[in-house]
Amino acid sequence: MSECLDQKGMIVGIDIGGTKTHVQAVPLEGGKARDLVLSSSEWRVRDWALDAARLLEMMAGLVEDRPLAAIGIGAHGCDDAEECRAFQAAFAANTRTPLAVVNDAELLPLALGFTGQIGVVAGTGSIAVCRPSPERMLVAGGWGWIVGDEGSAAALVREAVRAVSRHFDSGGGRGEPLVEAIFDTLQIPSIPRLGSSLSEMRSAAAVGRHAVAVFQAAEAGSRLAADVIRDGGRALAQMVAFLEARGAGATHAVAGGSVIAGQPLLWQAFAEGLVRASGGRIAAHLFTGNPVEGACRLATSLIDVSAKGGSRSAPAVS
Numbered sequence: 001m002s003e004c005l006d007q008k009g010m011i012v013g014i015d016i017g018g019t020k021t022h023v024q025a026v027p028l029e030g031g032k033a034r035d036l037v038l039s040s041s042e043w044r045v046r047d048w049a050l051d052a053a054r055l056l057e058m059m060a061g062l063v064e065d066r067p068l069a070a071i072g073i074g075a076h077g078c079d080d081a082e083e084c085r086a087f088q089a090a091f092a093a094n095t096r097t098p099l100a101v102v103n104d105a106e107l108l109p110l111a112l113g114f115t116g117q118i119g120v121v122a123g124t125g126s127i128a129v130c131r132p133s134p135e136r137m138l139v140a141g142g143w144g145w146i147v148g149d150e151g152s153a154a155a156l157v158r159e160a161v162r163a164v165s166r167h168f169d170s171g172g173g174r175g176e177p178l179v180e181a182i183f184d185t186l187q188i189p190s191i192p193r194l195g196s197s198l199s200e201m202r203s204a205a206a207v208g209r210h211a212v213a214v215f216q217a218a219e220a221g222s223r224l225a226a227d228v229i230r231d232g233g234r235a236l237a238q239m240v241a242f243l244e245a246r247g248a249g250a251t252h253a254v255a256g257g258s259v260i261a262g263q264p265l266l267w268q269a270f271a272e273g274l275v276r277a278s279g280g281r282i283a284a285h286l287f288t289g290n291p292v293e294g295a296c297r298l299a300t301s302l303i304d305v306s307a308k309g310g311s312r313s314a315p316a317v318s
Contacts, residue, residue, distance in 0.1 A: 233269020
């Protein structure tokens with residue numbers, strides 16, 4: 001792949017989510033973008049070198065014979081600076097094209113033109129990330145659905161099951177909308193099998209697919225479901241507050257992901273929770289577009305640095 005920066009070249013942005021991957025190649029001179037969207041499980045094996053090689057092959061197919069000017073990548077699972085560096089090094093071993101690897105949550109503020117601000121993903125999983133300087137990456141959340149990922153699809157289902165279990169422990173019975181929704185969507189055969197039915201599902205994606213039932217129960221008037229969603233939104237806001245307390249220095253938090261972008265109740269709970277958690281110091285923004293837009297902006301920023309005589313390499317990631 002050529003490192004040519006002329007106007008016949010293309011930039012490539014890549015959003016690697018927990019569920020799907022979006023690769024977009026954009027001509028520098030303008031014109032129609034080329035897109036490839038596929039399941040992350042189709043290609044990703046969680047080996048830096050192998051994953052980088054497969055993505056480079058995908059890029060080559062999109063840009064064809066046009067020179068590649070820069071690559072911006074946001075990757076689910078690159079949850080600290082060391083992992084970002086490792087993935088970036090795997091690419092750099094096979095291409096001289098300027099590139100940068102960040103966490104996929106960082107793409108959200110970038111897509112809106114914010115730098116050094118907080119990105120919050122609430123999809124299959126959840127995480128909050130901020131990079132107040134190229135040398136410093138702050139992360140809250142991202143612990144996985146078994147112990148954390150509050151406000152994510154999988155965690156909302158987990159907390160809904162817990163709410164139903166407490167409902168039964170306190171003497172409640174069937175008929176409450178969340179109770180019926182959980183029994184129906186998880187196909188629970190009897191009350192004693194409530195916990196085991198969830199634990200047998202094992203993966204976040206499998207659990208998260210049932211989150212829509214929680215929102216449907218809330219819309220049907222379930223107090224239990226409303227509390228689960230409210231607490232999930234507040235927990236996402238608390239992640240932002242944790243980053244602020246650790247010196248993020250941000251004034252904006254951009255939330256996105258399949259769950260919060262598609263469910264107004266969760267977004268409202270997050271926005272209201274952030275006002276309380278930050279004392280109004282951090283403004284909440286909802287991103288409903290494609291996070292790959294942020295990856296393309298990241299790639300473009302690398303070209304801008306080169307044009308000004310700066311380093312052709314990616315910004316420092318540490």
